[in-house]
Amino acid sequence: METIITTSSSKNYPYVHALGATHAINYHDLNVFEQVMDITNQQGVDVSLDCVGRDNDILAASVLRYEGCMVELVKTLTPNNYQDAFTRGLSFHQLSLGSGHRYGAYGRNTIIKAGIAISAMLEEGQLNVPKLEIVNFKDIGGALIDMRNERTVGKIVAKLI
Structure with missing residues (x-):
């Protein structure tokens, strides 16, 4: 089975491969849609997962193959925004x-x-x-800024005591 994971930097490739990725795509340097289509011989993927937010759901839907399934973790699904969602037989799942x-x-x-x-x-x-980083309460602000600027890998847990 092929597993494609996108990341904000090629320096994260070893990490995403350790998570099980057979392919890693740096979304800042490469066109994700083109890369996914190339990897899948223009067929698209069976399942896509949006755990980023913003407009990433549109990209996640665009790379689905016929009768593909997308799981949305961050925001509310908007199938009307996904090109040919009905005619491609796509299904969507909101997980909250x-x-x-x-x-x-x-x-x-x-x-x-x-x-x-x-x-x-x-x-x-x-x-x-995933990689787990524990930050002290006084460092939460900096960690949140790093997350917003996509400068983190893995999960960050705040230590309150």
């Missing part, structure tokens, strides 16, 4: 686990089930743990 707490026991159970599933995948080696 972060708001589950608003929906009582049902919402909490949804989050718990997702956590159990992810834990099982980690234990079975199906997921790689």
Whole structure:
């Protein structure tokens, strides 16, 4: 199976390959659409995942093959903005686990089930743990600026104590 991961810098290629990428694309230097189409022999991908936001959902939808599926993690899906979404038979899924707490026991159970599933995948080696950086409370502002400027790799956790 081919797994394509985009990144903001070619210096991140070893990291994304460690996450399981068979192909890495630096979206600042290369045309992602053209690269994906080249890798997939102009067919597109089965599944795309938008975990960036902004207009990345439009790109994620554009690289889908016929009957492809996109998962949106950051913003609200807007299928009317995705070229030929209906005639290409695309499907879209909005994942918003972060708001589950608003929906009582049902919402909490949804989050718990997702956590159990992810834990099982980690234990079975199906997921790689991303680089984790712990920052002190006084450094949160700088970390947020780095995130906004796309200068981070992996996950950042704030230590409050």
